[in-house]
Amino acid sequence: MIRLIAALVGTAAAVGAAGVVLYAGWYDISATEPHLAPTYWALDTGMRRSVQRRAAAIVAPPLEDGRLVARGLVYFQQHCVQCHGAPGVAPEPFALGLMPAPASLAHTAREWQPAELFWVIKYGIKMTGMPAWGFRLSDDDSWAVVAFLRILPTLSPRDYRALQVPALEREEESVLEKPDPRRGETAIHQYACATCHRIPGVVGANAPVGPPLDGFATRTMLAGRLPNDRDTLVRWLRDPQALKPGSAMPDLGVTERDARDIAAYLLRP
Amino acid sequence: MRRALAVVCCALAGCGVETPPPPGGDPERGRLLLRQFGCGTCHRIPGVAAARGVVGPPLDGVARRVYLAGTLPNTPDNMARWIRDPQGVDPRTAMPDMQVGEAHARDMVAYLVTLR
Numbered sequence: 374m375i376r377l378i379a380a381l382v383g384t385a386a387a388v389g390a391a392g393v394v395l396y397a398g399w400y401d402i403s404a405t406e407p408h409l410a411p412t413y414w415a416l417d418t419g420m421r422r423s424v425q426r427r428a429a430a431i432v433a434p435p436l437e438d439g440r441l442v443a444r445g446l447v448y449f450q451q452h453c454v455q456c457h458g459a460p461g462v463a464p465e466p467f468a469l470g471l472m473p474a475p476a477s478l479a480h481t482a483r484e485w486q487p488a489e490l491f492w493v494i495k496y497g498i499k500m501t502g503m504p505a506w507g508f509r510l511s512d513d514d515s516w517a518v519v520a521f522l523r524i525l526p527t528l529s530p531r532d533y534r535a536l537q538v539p540a541l542e543r544e545e546e547s548v549l550e551k552p553d554p555r556r557g558e559t560a561i562h563q564y565a566c567a568t569c570h571r572i573p574g575v576v577g578a579n580a581p582v583g584p585p586l587d588g589f590a591t592r593t594m595l596a597g598r599l600p601n602d603r604d605t606l607v608r609w610l611r612d613p614q615a616l617k618p619g620s621a622m623p624d625l626g627v628t629e630r631d632a633r634d635i636a637a638y639l640l641r642p
Numbered sequence: 643m644r645r646a647l648a649v650v651c652c653a654l655a656g657c658g659v660e661t662p663p664p665p666g667g668d669p670e671r672g673r674l675l676l677r678q679f680g681c682g683t684c685h686r687i688p689g690v691a692a693a694r695g696v697v698g699p700p701l702d703g704v705a706r707r708v709y710l711a712g713t714l715p716n717t718p719d720n721m722a723r724w725i726r727d728p729q730g731v732d733p734r735t736a737m738p739d740m741q742v743g744e745a746h747a748r749d750m751v752a753y754l755v756t757l758r
Contacts, residue, residue: 582708584699591696597735620712
């Protein structure tokens with residue numbers, strides 16, 4: 374009993390001390406100061422275990438098809454090589470300053486299961502700089518990247534340079550799904566809406582760049598000049614510059630489906 | 643005097659950038675003017691009686707807002723200009739020209755910049 378009390382008191386003291394260190398500003402948040410070894414171990418292990426657990430139920434499709442690998446190469450060169458580099462190719466300067474540094478994928482692809490790679494591509498990893506691609510790439514496209522990653526460790530720098538990058542035709546998206554407000558809430562994070570708007574119910578959304586969106590469902594005007602109905606809101610989210618040239622609201626490349634889901638979230642009663 | 647003290651205390655405490663009200667503006671008169679000009683018909687404005695409109699954006703925290711009307715950098719001068727001549731800023735805006743005079747606009751701005 375005394376041991377239990379001692380353990381509880383010890384834990385509370387540790388949590389309190391951590392809180393004091395954070396609140397006083399003593400923790401060095403800079404990207405030039407590496408993690409302490411125990412911190413790194415805890416974060417790295419926690420990250421790997423989390424990915425393993427969440428990817429356990431994912432079944433990889435056949436990944437040997439040459440066309441799938443070729444498509445994966447296109448996305449790899451568009452979206453991955455800038456931070457991760459490639460055989461004989463350095464990451465871009467901005468990526469070299471990241472902490473943690475983005476992994477060399479030739480190594481990662483040898484160590485991680487295809488389902489785990491797929492999961493990381495689709496959902497990203499908090500606090501590492503690895504973004505979620507689930508709102509940018511379809512599941513098929515993410516599997517194509519995995520298919521390419523699987524052959525990456527077998528390529529010499531010369532092999533990699535010699536690869537022919539095929540031209541891809543973009544498939545038209547079809548909008549058949551019913552608007553889903555919960556997916557819309559995720560999309561609000563994924564399109565970084567929170568960096569400019571205060572949005573009740575969305576954690577971290579308190580920036581005052583644009584107007585706050587609380588009570589948005591009852592707001593009658595949009596962008597100061599448009600009726601705030603579902604279809605107009607979807608058009609506004611997809612192409613603000615067309616509806617209000619010169620607006621500070623940028624075109625974020627929101628897809629029709631994502632815009633409908635975001636509208637469903639913002640206009641929910 | 644009290645404001646001067648507040649500014650000094652603020653500076654000593656190191657509490658960041660304060661947007662000073664433009665010279666001549668009276669925040670208390672501005673608060674009453676916002677009611678007189680019916681701003682609350684379209685906007686929710688803390689401290690202004692019956693200002694619960696839902697046509698335009700709410701004005702709580704408007705002092706910290708980065709842009710006005712989606713296009714103008716939020717400075718006291720730009721805020722006064724937007725209040726006085728909305729169509730001059732955005733010809734298609736739903737915000738009406740309420741014929742607010744220069745001095746009245748300055749008073750309104752003096753109040754709005756306190757909404758942090």
